[in-house]
Amino acid sequence: xxxxxxxxxxxxxxxxxxxxxxxxxxxxxxxxxxxxxxxxxxxxxxxxxxxxxxxxxxxxxxxxxxxxxxxxxxxxxxxxxxxxxxxxxxxxxxxxxxxxxxxxxxxxxxxxxxxxxxxxxxxxxxxxxxxxxxxxxxxxxxxxxxxxxxxxxxxxxxxxxxxxxxxxxxxxxxxxxxxxxxxxxxxxxxxxxxxxxxxxxxxxxxxxxxxxxxxxxxxxxxxxxxxxxxxxxxxxxxxxxxxxxxxxxxxxxxxxxxxxxxxxxxxxxxxxxxxxxxxxxxxxxxx
Numbered sequence: 001x002x003x004x005x006x007x008x009x010x011x012x013x014x015x016x017x018x019x020x021x022x023x024x025x026x027x028x029x030x031x032x033x034x035x036x037x038x039x040x041x042x043x044x045x046x047x048x049x050x051x052x053x054x055x056x057x058x059x060x061x062x063x064x065x066x067x068x069x070x071x072x073x074x075x076x077x078x079x080x081x082x083x084x085x086x087x088x089x090x091x092x093x094x095x096x097x098x099x100x101x102x103x104x105x106x107x108x109x110x111x112x113x114x115x116x117x118x119x120x121x122x123x124x125x126x127x128x129x130x131x132x133x134x135x136x137x138x139x140x141x142x143x144x145x146x147x148x149x150x151x152x153x154x155x156x157x158x159x160x161x162x163x164x165x166x167x168x169x170x171x172x173x174x175x176x177x178x179x180x181x182x183x184x185x186x187x188x189x190x191x192x193x194x195x196x197x198x199x200x201x202x203x204x205x206x207x208x209x210x211x212x213x214x215x216x217x218x219x220x221x222x223x224x225x226x227x228x229x230x231x232x233x234x235x236x237x238x239x240x241x242x243x244x245x246x247x248x249x250x251x252x253x254x255x256x257x258x259x260x261x262x263x264x265x266x267x268x269x270x271x272x273x274x275x276x277x278x279x280x281x282x283x284x285x286x287x
Contacts, residue, residue, distance in 0.1 A: 004270070005047040007277035010159070010190045010224020011037055012054040013067050022058035027236050027245045029056060032228035034070055040227055041074075044253045048073075050224065050281065052134070053080040055105055061094075068098035076100045076281045078134050078157075083125035091129045100281050101157060102126060106137035116145055123152040132156065132186075132280065138163040139172050146179040155184040155280070160191040160226070161209050166201075170208060177216045186280060187213055189272070190224035192258075193250045206255060210262040218268065222277045225252040 014021075014029045021028060041049055049071070053064050061079045068077045077099040081090075086102075102125075104118045122133050132155035135142065142149065142162050149156050164173050177187070189210060196202025213221045229248035239245060251257070259269045 004274045005278070006045060006273045007048045007050065007222070007281070008041065008044070008046045008225045008227070009050040009222045009277050009281070010052055010188060011040075011049050011227045012230070013037065013051055013063055014054065014056065014228070015063050019057065019060075019063035019066070021056045022060065024058070025056040027056065027230065027232075027239070028242050029054075029228075029230055030244050030247060032247070034067055036228070037067075037071075040225075040252060044225075044256075048075065048277075048281075050076045050078060050100075050277075052078040052224075053103060054230075055080075061099075065094075065097055065099075078103050080105070083121040086125040088129070091126070091131060095129075095131070099131075101132040101134045103134040103136060106135065106141055107163075115141065116148055119145055119148055119152070123148075123154050123156075126154045129154075132184075134159065136160070136163070138165060139168050139176065143172060143176055143179075146176060149185060150180055150183040155186065157186040157188055157222075157280070159188050159224075160194065161189055161213075162187050164209065165194055166196050166205070170205070170212065173209060173212060174216065177212070180217070180220075184220070186220045186222060186276075187217055188222050188224050189213060189255055191226045192255050193229070193248060203254075203258070207258050207262045210255070210258060210264070214262075214264055214268055214272075218271065219276065221272055222280065223255055223272055225255075227252045 014031060015033045051064055051067050053061055057063055059080050059082055064077050068075050078101045079099045080103050102122055104122050126133055134157040136159040139162050162173055162176055192206040193202055195205040229250050231245050231248055
C-alpha cells in the first residue's frame with residue numbers, strides 16, 4: 001500500500017446475522033457488511049478504511065475485529081471498551097489486529113451521561129500506548145471539555161466536524177480550533193448531511209466548515225464518509241424496539257466532492273485524503 005493511499009476514516013459495519021446487537025441498544029439498523037464496504041470503497045476509489053465501533057454493539061468488538069481480520073492491511077479500527085478493562089496486553093493485542101484508537105460516545109450509550117469522567121478515564125487508560133482517543137459529542141460538550149481534551153496526554157479525534165451539527169454557530173468551531181493550539185487534536189470532516197435542515201443549507205455550511213478547517217487546522221484534519229449513514233432523528237424514538245431503521249440515501253463522497261469548490265488545492269486535498277490519515281493511523285506514536 002503506497003503512502004498516497006486514500007482513506008475513508010469513518011465507516012460502520014452492521015452484521016446482525018453473525019454478530020448480535022446489544023440488547024440495550026437505542027436503534028436497530030439493517031445489514032451493512034464487509035462486502036458492502038468493499039463495494040463502496042471501490043466505487044469511490046478508496047484504498048483504506050477505518051471501521052468505527054457503533055453504539056448498537058456496545059463494548060462487544062467481535063464484529064469490528066472480524067472485519068479487521070478479513071480486510072487486513074486495507075482497514076484500521078476504532079474500538080469501544082470499558083477503560084477499566086484496558087491494560088498493556090489488551091491494547092497490544094488489539095493494536096496487532098488493526099485497532100488504532102478507542103471511542104467515547106457522549107451522544108448515546110452508557111457513556112453519554114458520564115461526560116468528563118468518561119474522557120478522563122479513557123485518556124488515562126491510553127496514556128503512553130500510542131493509541132488515540134476518539135470522541136463523539138455535540139460541540140457544546142466538546143467546548144465544555146476543551147481544556148481536558150487539549151491536555152488529555154493522548155491524541156484526540158473529534159467526530160463529525162467536532163459535533164457542530166446544523167444549529168450551532170460556526171464560530172464555535174473556530175473557538176475550539178483556537179483553544180486546541182498545538183495540541184494533537186484532530187477534526188474529522190464527516191456527516192455533512194447533519195449540517196443543515198435541507199440539502200442546500202447543508203452544502204453551504206459544509207463548504208464553509210471545510211474552508212475553516214483547512215485554514216486553521218491543516219495538519220490535523222481527516223475525512224470520513226460515515227457509511228452506511230444511520231438515520232437517527234426524532235423518528236428513531238418513535239420506532240418500536242427491534243424495528244429496522246432504514247439507512248439514509250445520501251452521497252457517501254459528498255464532502256470530498258466539495259473540496260475543490262471550497263477552494264482547496266490538490267496538495268491540500270491529498271493531505272486530507274492521504275497524508276494526514278496515514279500519519280494518524282500508521283504512526284507507532286500518533287500525534
